[in-house]
Amino acid sequence: MSDTKIFRIFVVNPGSTSTKVEFFENEKSVLEGNVFHDSAILKDFPTINDQLDYRMEYVMKWLKDNNIDLTGVDAIVGRGGACYPIEGGTYEVDDRLINDIREAKGGVYHSSMLGVQMAKRLHDEFGGRLLMVDPIVVDEYQDVARITGVKGIYRHSATHALNLRATAHKYAKSVGRKYNEMNLIVCHIDGGITITAHKxxxxxxxxxxxxxxxxxTPTRMGTMAITDVITKLYDRPKEELRSLCMATGGLSSWFGTSNSDTIHEMVEAGDPKAQLIWNAMIYQITKWIGSMACVLHGEVDGIVLTGGLMRFQxxxxxxxxxxxxxxxxxxYPGELEHEAMRAAALRVLRGDEQAKTYPGKPRFEGFDFL
Known part of the structure; x- marks a missing residue:
């Protein structure tokens, strides 16, 4: 199909502290929008799925305020949430995929679970192909990375896979090399932080x-000793513990807000508490980067940083x-998630790539000998 045809693509990208949308015509960005959601508001919703109507109100208002009519749109792409862990790629969204994400079959309770649900709402009203690209549970772990110290329990792959891979490709191109020939430590540093080894x-x-x-992170408690969780948080409801992992932990727990700009103003003003907690977050990031260097046996071609917090020097x-x-x-401050979603949709629409069918089961289901 000719590249001169204009394809209209709309992407919707809910994050832990924001909902981002963007409207494209082929490679051209026509308009983008972003709203910050303070954790103090989001915590009033019993579950992340309960935020769907709240976030959709913002999207529909944004479309109306900006006179964007999606009728006849060619593709609507929703950020992928925790379906069963699958290989990377572009997937046609069906009811089974939506239901598995709503139920967090991949074991990850994260705001990205709203992405395909919001896209489906828009698809039902405006039409178009309904797609998902590189969900947060893309699973490419080496076997040794899966093992925990409890038999039968395995580590989960739960990352900002979409942005991480897109940024890695951009870095590789900038140094005149191919992504699949490099060893990289790639870090998404924002409301959530994932630090990954790419080989x-x-x-x-x-x-x-x-x-x-x-x-x-601004919203997540990070690694703690299990004994501390047992002894100090033993009487907390399960949903509160889950929230500390995803929404109200980290900077939000220390300051009552996850707004990094507000907290960083306190850091710059010399507030000793803010400086200590902020620097502790940076310290923990560097520890994890060091651990991924060991995963790659010290053979690291580059450390690639992306995400909203990279705006802070x-x-x-x-x-x-x-x-x-x-x-x-x-x-690379900010994200390349929208560009990656748009590019994947264009490949499918132009016939350069076939959208995959969601398999409805995890890519890894355990080792035969265990």
Whole structure:
């Protein structure tokens, strides 16, 4: 099909502290929008699924305020949530996929579970192909990375796979190399933080960014000793514990807000508490980058940083100071998620790629010998 045909594509991308949308005509961005959702508001919803109507009100208002009519749109792409873990790629969204994401079959309770649900609402009203690209549970772990210290329980792959891979490709191109020929540590640093080891095009290990694993973030508690959880949080309801992992932990727990700009203003003003907690978050990020360097046996071609918090120079400076000896560091503030979703939809619409069918089962289901 000719590349001169104009395809209209709408992407919807709910994050832990925001809902982002963008309207494209082929590669051209016509308009984008972003609204911040403070964790103090989101915590009033019993579950993430309960936020659907609240977030859809924003999307429909944005369309109306900007005089965008999606009637006859060619594709609507929703950010992929926790379906069963699957290989990367572009998927046709069906009812089974939506239901599995609503039920968090992939074991990850995260706002991305609203992406395909919001896209389906828009699809029902305006039409178009309904697609999902590289969900947060893309699973490419090496076998040794799956093992835990409890028989039969395995580590989950739960990352910002869409943005991580898109940014890795961009970095590889910038240095004149191919992504699938490089070893990279790629970090998404924003409301959620995932730090990943990429070996020759495969994401072989990462922290479980939605399961309380890794650095603390503006919304997530990060790694804690299980004994501390048992002794200090033993009487908390299950949903409150889940919320600490995903919405009200980290900076939100310390300051009552997840608004990084507000907290960073306190840091810049010299507030000792804010400085200590903020620097502790950076410290924890660098520890995890170091661990991924070991996963790659020290053979690291680059450390690639992306996400909203990279707009703060002290975050970049702290990582450069602690990790600059490992490999060259490149920073891409913001995200490439929308561009990746748009590009995938265009490949499908132009016939360059076939959309995959969701298999309805996990890619990894355990080892035969265990």
């Amino acid at each position: 020759h095009g495969k994401m072989i290990d990462a922290n479980d960014g939605s399961g309380g694993d890794g650095p603390m 002290d975050v970049l400076g702290g990582i450069e100071e602690a990790c600059g000896w490992i490999a060259p560091i490149a920073s």
